[in-house]
Amino acid sequence: MAAMAPYFDDLAERLRASGVPADEVSETVDDLAAYVAESGKAPEEEFGPVEEFAARLTSPGDDAWEQALPDVPARRFFRSKRFYVFISCYAAFVVVVCAGWLAFAPADSRTGFLVGFLLGAVIAAVLMTVRLRRDHRRHVP
Template sequence: MAPYFDDLAERLRAGGVPASEVSETVDELAACVAESGKSPEEEFGPVDELAARLSSSGDDAWEQALPDVPARRFFRSKRFYVFLSCYGAFVVVVCAGWLAFAPAGSRTGFLVGFLLGAVIAAVLMTVRLRRDHRRLVS
């Protein structure tokens, strides 16, 4: 853990914040910093000001401490995109292998099943995205 977060944890404990909330808060703030790629000072300001806001304000302290950054709609991570690329390549290899080596009569059935599955997945994803969008808008 960075010295910034060690100092923050000490100041929060001294400010009367319960230990379980201190560790949870520090972990959440560290995750925000790791995701943003900035230093803790750039993200949250001086440690003494952040500790004062978190320990004195009660429930709204968390909202005041977080930077004004819009939430991301979709998960974006290099590891996630690598996984999607590898999975897509695997599906293409399996489909190509099936079409190349399967008996002639089963090729059509495979393609129909694959396309039907892709359409069902697209419909389900569209329905979920629209439902989530409506919930966020309202």
């Protein structure tokens, strides 16, 4: 991110000089920096020279912002690490509770439903863990 900072600092300065409100400048620059960090490309490669990109962003017209920004494909799945960690921890909790029920409940109360539920929870936890590791490997250089 340190190598990208001069590009975005220059862009913010040019946008402010063009009369774009400061809060809009910071929001735009933060969004663009996040996009570049996710894409893995250099800002110049993604948006072009800073002076041309700033000119496109500040050009008059109702849809100037939309025309200047690159097309970003919609994601099919929600990919927040916090979400996946929560789901994984919840699945682990369910597995522990079900395993405890199977281990300590009277023999006549061990139903097929509980065993099926436990099996489903284990499968869900394994699939979630595999997906997290695969996504982590994809995003780590």
